Amino acid sequence: MNRLLKNREILLVAIIVVMIAGFATRAEGFASPANLANIFNDTSILIILALGQMAVILTKSIDLSVAANLAFTGMAVAMTNAAYPDLPLALLIVLAIGIGAFLGAINGYLVWALQIPPIVVTLGTLTIYRGMAFVLSGGGWVNAHQMTPSFLNVPRLPVLGLPVLSWIAIFIVIGAWFVLTRLPFGRAAYASGGNPTAAVYAGIDIGWTKFLAFVLSGALAGLSGYLWVSRYAVAYVDIAAGFELDTVAACVIGGISIAGGIGSVAGAVLGALFLGVIKNALPVIGISPFAQMAISGIVIVLAVVFNARAEKKAGRIILRDRAVPEGSA
Amino acid sequence: MTDQRPVAQASATETGPLLEMRGISQVFPGVKALDSVSISLFPGQVTALIGENGAGKSTLVKILTGIYRPNEGEMLIDGQPAAFHSAQAAIDAGVTAIHQETVLFDELTVGENIFLGHAPRTRFGTIDWREINNRSKALMSQLESEIDPTIRLRDLSIAQRHLVAIARALSVEARIVIMDEPTAALSRKEIDDLFRIVENLKRQGKAILFISHKFDEVYEIAENFVVFRDGRAVGQGRLKDTPQDEIVRLMVGRDVKDVFPKTRVEIGAPVLSVERYSHPTEFRDISFELRRGEILGIYGLIGAGRSELCQSLFGITRPSTGQLFLEDRPIDIRSSSDAIRAGIVYVPEERGRHGLALPMPIFQNMSLPSLGQTSRSGFLKAANELALARKYAERLDLRAAALSVPVGTLSGGNQQKVVIGKWLATRPKVIILDEPTKGIDIGSKAAVHGFISELAAEGLSIIMVSSELPEILGMSDRVMVMREGLMAGMFERDRLSAETLVRAATGNA
Structure with a gap:
């Protein structure tokens, strides 16, 4: 199935290229390098969140609280920045990652120690984290003029032709690839999702692996909290509302199996870019804002159907081989 | 088969068989689970089906209940050819089974459990609860029990649940009752109760197929016996003419120590x-x-x-x-x-469930418990993992296109080799x-034994x-x-x- 997966990723690249070419015929300059770089920069936060989501999904879990985590963390660092303008930006970023990781650890702990299904845990914490953002801010906004220039500008600084935000996403992609393919944690994540029982028999602590995946997802959500607030130059309770679904959609489009154990970093990134291209193209080619949501929804469903069919095919091959011992029992 | 006994019961019975199976064979890919089996069940009699694990008893039950369709052979009910295309067809023909593990629903009431799927209807097409409760009560009293049909199943004891399972089996106007190790979970007193029920069923003229490992029970309740071995009916006859030793001999059959040469x-x-x-x-x-x-x-x-x-x-x-x-x-x-x-390592029985992560490549499955060995300062080293996998793949004669293909694409025998290789790689004591x-097939078996x-x-x-x-x-x-x-x-x-x-x-x- 490795070949199939690779095919799927190549196929996704092809679809994205065709989409860009198609949109370029309707909107001049859509395929220009500057615009493509812009789309990538626009999709950076989704890519970062999707990679955290992917680590969680690999372990047969799901993290629905990422957007709420992002909102709380973004609010916290924005308020800190407004209240203590002298704190160095690096410290604020570390703070954002730390808060995010802590919120992720709460999810992970509930899933690990109390054995509550991840979807239930994160549905609960989704509301809690967003509620906490409300309590923290009292419902108020932190606006651009309250934030320091460095807080707002560093992600926009161009380095070698790309903004720092894009570079952060690129580093996270490389980091995620490294963690998932080169560290024992990554292998444990694939094994825990691929066959939890076999993983236990191989001496892997599934609960701990899930915990780490949630911490990773939370840390990336925290980082994204800062990036989001800085990018849109405003922090309020409802930022990124519903964005957790985009991260799940990016994973599913990218071929990460919701059942766990299957998927690649390239897939998640391409899934996010696929969504990014559509979101950027629809307004440009003059689709009414009312139709945009419906259209991107239809495209997501189509991509999921396509993926489900690909997975089914792979499943049949396995079933045929396994039919022998089962039949003879 | 040299120890095949003549089929004796036809002459010993006044009435003809209620159910007759002739030359039934069931083939699964690579395995012949049943090989030309012929058995007969008679009204008012209990036939005991005896055999080792894997002798083909469960397969026979699944054919009789319409879950499998045999590749060869025919079935006759009352002398008329019958074929079960579905589980419902078997029920319609009057065959019912009480399974080893009772398949019931904890959250439903006794009555609902008994009539699930064939609930009586009122003339408006809605479920007739009064009828359900009355008939449930009647069935339970037939089983000499007074369990209230409106009690939820989860409040009953294991033995009471068993009675519900039996009542469910009898609720469909069955003439042929299959009991698959019905005594496994019961105490001696409960077994006595069960046997009274069986006697009762006999008097009603039902034909009973009774599967059990326990010889004392078999001799107590059954008239006839069939012994299965390796998917064949190797002996059948009347129990009162057959000493226990004979049945043990039929069950075990062969002397095959030479087929598994163990080196000293x-x-x-x-x-x-x-x-x-x-x-x-x-x-x-x-x-x-x-x-x-x-x-x-x-x-x-x-x-x-x-x-x-x-x-x-x-x-x-x-x-x-x-x-x-x-x-x-x-x-x-x-x-x-x-x-x-x-x-200490454990190679589990169920490869798919316990042994392998099927979507993962062969070499990653093999190295999973040995990552400490193959990693360098906390980083995975694919080259080391591949080397480890290659070593054991060669040793076990693993046949695969490449060590990077997912384990799920391999055959059963080769999957077993991956599991064994994975554990050997940890260098266990x-x-x-x-x-x-x-x-797994005979060829792979010999290889595993040699290994x-x-x-x-x-x-x-x-x-x-x-x-x-x-x-x-x-x-x-x-x-x-x-x-x-x-x-x-x-x-x-x-x-x-x-x-x-x-x-x-x-x-x-």
């Missing part, structure tokens, strides 16, 4: 000692020693607690009391990673094999759980027999015989 190995010092190991529900007071180079077979019927014992030695479940010694040092195993570190050749012998010769200590007598007899230096969670005997190789093991396992002195 010098047995060394004790490696693993188990002292008074007990589990709250699965086994009690198990003590044995495993020596260097030894193959210890563990034999017993399904549910005797063999796998549970092995899983607790591997840290999957915790024993309640008992102590483990590895090379004379007491050890405490709390998790599978403890066991792997200590040098003790290897526990749970049904190592279940569901087990080799491992013993290299000084590994091996525990081999198996339900296949020839395998146990051919491969083991000693055999521990388990029955109902207890040690039923420990037999040295020179005292091994199929009869002794079967007697110990079934509780027939």
Whole structure:
């Protein structure tokens, strides 16, 4: 199935290229390098969140609280920045990652120690984290003029032709690839999702692996909290509302199996870019804002159907081989 | 078959058979589960179906209940040809089965459980609850029980649930009743109750197929018997003309020690000692020693607690009391990673469920428990993993296009090799094999057996759980027999015989 997966990723690249070419015929300059770089920069936060989501999904879990985590963390660092303008930006970023990781650890702990299904845990914490953002801010906004220039500008600084935000996403992609393919944690994540029982028999602590995946997802959500607030130059309770679904959609489009154990970093990134291209193209080619949501929804469903069919095919091959011992029992 | 007995019951019975199966064969890819089996069931009589695990009894039940469709042969009911295309067709023809594990719903009431799927309707098409409750009550009283049909199933005892399962089976106007090890979970008193019910069913003229391992019960309740071995009906007749020894001989049949050549190995010092190991529900007071180079077979019927014992030695479940010694040092195993570190590994029975992550490549499956060995300062090293996988793939003669293909694409035999290779790569001292050749073809079986012998010769200590007598007899230096969670005997190789093991396992002195 490795070949199939690779095919799927190549196929996704092809679809994205065709989409860009198609949109370029309707909107001049859509395929220009500057615009493509812009789309990538626009999709950076989704890519970062999707990679955290992917680590969680690999372990047969799901993290629905990422957007709420992002909102709380973004609010916290924005308020800190407004209240203590002298704190160095690096410290604020570390703070954002730390808060995010802590919120992720709460999810992970509930899933690990109390054995509550991840979807239930994160549905609960989704509301809690967003509620906490409300309590923290009292419902108020932190606006651009309250934030320091460095807080707002560093992600926009161009380095070698790309903004720092894009570079952060690129580093996270490389980091995620490294963690998932080169560290024992990554292998444990694939094994825990691929066959939890076999993983236990191989001496892997599934609960701990899930915990780490949630911490990773939370840390990336925290980082994204800062990036989001800085990018849109405003922090309020409802930022990124519903964005957790985009991260799940990016994973599913990218071929990460919701059942766990299957998927690649390239897939998640391409899934996010696929969504990014559509979101950027629809307004440009003059689709009414009312139709945009419906259209991107239809495209997501189509991509999921396509993926489900690909997975089914792979499943049949396995079933045929396994039919022998089962039949003879 | 040289020991095929003439079919005797036709002459001994006044009426013709209610159900007749002629030359039934069932083939699965690579396995012939039933080979031209002919049996007859007579009204008002109990026919006992006897055979080892895997002899084809369950397959027969599945054919009779319309779950499998046989590849060859015909079935006659009242002399008329019948074919079951579905489970419903079997029910319509009057065949009903009481299964080993009762399939009931805890959250539904007794009445709902009994009539699920064929509930009586009112004239408006809605479910007729009064009718359900009345008929449930009638059925329960027929079983000499007064369980209220409106009670939820989860509030009943195991034996009461069993009665509900029987009532459900009888609620469909059945003429042929299959009872698949109905006494497995029952106490002696409950068994007596059950037998009264069976006598009652007999008087009503129903034909009963009674599957059991326990000879005393079989002789108590059944008129006729059929013995299955390797998918064939190797003997049938009337029980009162047949001594128990004869049935044991039919069940075991062959003398196949030569087919499993075990190389003589010098047995060394004790490696693993188990002292008074007990589990709250699965086994009690198990003590044995495993020596260097030894193959210890563990034999017993399904549910005797063999796998549970092995899983607790591997840290999957915790024993309640008992102590483990590895090379004379007491050890405490709390998790599978403890066991792997200590040098005890477990090759599980169900490859797919316990053994392999099917979407992952072969080499990653193989290296999974050995990542400490193949990693360098906390980083995975694919080259080392591949080298490790290649070494054991060669040793086990694993056939695969590449070591990077997902395990799910391999055949059953090759998947088994990946599981074994994965555990050998951890360089264990003790290897526990749970049904190592279940569901794989004869050729792979011989290879696995040869390989087990080799491992013993290299000084590994091996525990081999198996339900296949020839395998146990051919491969083991000693055999521990388990029955109902207890040690039923420990037999040295020179005292091994199929009869002794079967007697110990079934509780027939």
